[in-house]
């Protein structure tokens with residue numbers, strides 16, 4: 181096969197930032213994808229329907245008139261009322277995103293005790309309103325164990341709120357995949373970097389700060405398990421890039437920021453991987469059909485053509501260094 185036409189590809193986990201960075205990166209999502217779930221961890225977070233509406237307007241202003249639906253995310257607070265959730269849904273929210281306090285960029289005002297009674301009250305309301313609870317699931321333990329240590333919490337929520345759709349965001353371990361398959365109401369997003377890279381690509385040779393993200397990329401064993409779930413287009417998983425741009429000087433320094441930028445090359449890179457494993461026929465499901473099913477969305481119609489033609493990954497896109505800069509892909513996006 182030398183050409184793939186994707187029908188309305190979706191990125192179900194994206195960071196577009198705001199201001200100057202948003203202006204630089206929004207076009208890459210708008211030209212490649214039909215829609216994306218835009219995360220709310222700005223400073224201050226997107227935690228009200230007013231903030232959500234103005235952020236959505238700001239995003240659309242930078243989409244160069246492309247067909248592109250920003251599916252919005254409301255920042256989880258234990259003070260949320262049912263009326264807040266209803267308003268957020270009316271303003272375009274698809275998920276409520278819960279961050280453990282301090283787990284990643286701009287999550288200082290995240291939740292300290294995930295299973296507190298105040299949080300559980302909000303989980304119940306999210307379920308009633310028909311939004312999804314999306315979680316950056318990491319403990320504050322040893323860096324390689326953080327996701328696995330959080331899995332009992334995902335399971336506890338899934339078990340106690342059987343009508344609540346719970347999303348394991350940027351799933352990064354084989355054990356998480358095992359938890360996912362135990363509960364009907366759990367689903368997961370999988371990034372490109374967690375199926376393409378292992379720790380060796382971050383620290384195995386020279387340190388590559390552009391491959392540093394949270395959750396951190398893990399062992400080849402974890403990578404291969406996630407890769408298989410993606411290649412088989414397991415119905416409970418869908419693509420979410422977690423593309424998270426930072427300016428170069430914020431990555432190449434002491435205290436380098438966490439986040440991998442992948443949007444401009446995400447689709448040709450996925451085509452490259454799926455083709456290499458003889459699974460091109462499953463790419464449409466992984467990048468669109470599964471998400472439609474899981475989230476109940478009907479994205480705007482958009483055809484994206486990817487052709488088998490070598491293309492290099494640029495050293496930077498608008499001053500942001502991407503994943504695997506300099507590598508050659510067998511596929512290009514038209």
Ligand SMILES: [Zn+2]
Nearest residue numbers: 193195219422
């Ligand atoms: Zn993220």
